[in-house]
Amino acid sequence: MAPILAENSKPNLPDGDNYVNNGFVNIKNPHLDLLSEDILYHFDLGTKTHDLPLMFGDVKFVCVGGSANRMRDFAVFIHKELGLEGDGNSITDICAGTDRYSMYKVGPVLSISHGMGVPSISIMLHELIKLLHHAKCRDVTIIRIGTSGGIGIEPGTVVITDTAVDAFFRPQFDQVILDKVVVRNTELHRELAENLLQCSTEIPDFPSIIGHTMCTYDFYEGQGRLDGALCSFSKEEKLEYLRKAYAAGVRNIEMESTVFAAMCHLCGLKAAVVCVTLLNRLEGDQISQSHNVLKEFQTRPQQLIAKFIKKQLGLCT
Incomplete structure (x- = not known):
């Protein structure tokens, strides 16, 4: 079994805390300094x-x-x-x-x-x-906007993530590096999440909440769906798992939040995840809303982020 290591959650800053105060984006790779050119392939x-x-x-x-x-x-x-x-x-x-x-x-x-x-x-x-x-x-502020499956909440609800968790409801991301598993913190910027929630109160057209977001490695078995090409569990087992997730504070499921939170946290980026829910997974697995409804749902995170950006730029009160 590969050894498991917990990575220091504090960015390794070359100039100490002053580097964070200056607001630059931190990278944690000394090998980049040896490159004559960095190709972002x-x-x-x-x-x-x-x-x-x-x-x-x-x-x-x-x-x-x-x-x-x-x-x-x-x-x-x-x-x-x-x-x-x-x-x-x-x-x-x-x-x-x-x-x-x-x-x-x-x-x-x-x-x-x-x-x-x-x-x-x-x-x-x-x-x-x-x-x-x-x-x-x-x-720099970085925000992931997208769609997700809700747990115990109304379809169309916008979930602002406070903590990204894995399929065991743990606030961590396991990165395999060479022959080791490195455990990384998935904490997101709390003040940013609260500011986004405050902005949402000015948009009465749809509900917004703060909650945990569970990140899985696939859309079907990893999320407890009964409608994939493979399924080795019962409907009762699926519902029991999703109820456990809800009890652990999870309000939606997607497939990117843990690595997003981990990498942004390590590099000193103020980060948030804002996703709309397309269905309540306690009521079904397939997305059956009409195309027009889904299209309107997908604009909801965009509306919230636009309001937030305009406020930050002083374009609205």
Whole structure:
């Protein structure tokens, strides 16, 4: 069995606490200093081929989500919300040279797709964090927006995550490194979550709550679904598990939050996860809402984040 190590939850800062106060993005890899060029392969960007400080140095907010189309829609939406010139439809994909991820910059806001699941978002985050570091960005807030399955709450509810937990309801992410399992903290920024919840009180059109989010490694068996190609448990066993999750404080399930929380925490990024629920898993497994209803649900996290960003920029009271 591979040894299990608990990783220090405090970022290893080269200049002590002063580095955090300066607001720069911290990276924890001494080998990067030995590179003559850092190629961000999955973004089709690099430190020699692109002027990253010029392109991204003013970024203050990064919003990430699974779907490339959804993140483009968010970029167009935030363009309008910020009152920028033009209609936003002319924005271009900065990562057009690759088909892995899509990236759009709208003023101080970066909108990026991360695909589905822990491996995909992990790759994206490694390159995003390096990008923010190379661009000398300061005081960056990063928010994952997306969809999820709810537990014991009304479909369409927006869940603001206070803690990301694994399938055993533990607030940790297990990263396999060489022949060891490194346990990482999945704490998210509490004040940011509370600020987002406060913003939600000004949007009466849908409910928003704070709760734990459970991250799983797949959509079917890992989430206790009865409708996958494989299933080795009963409906009663599924419901018992989901009720245990609810009792542990879990209010929704998705597939990216633990690694997102762990990496952002280690690198000193103020981070949040905001996901809308598409169904109540205690009542079923299949998403049966109409296309129009689901499309409206998916705009809810975007509306909340837009209000938050506008408040931070002093564009609304």
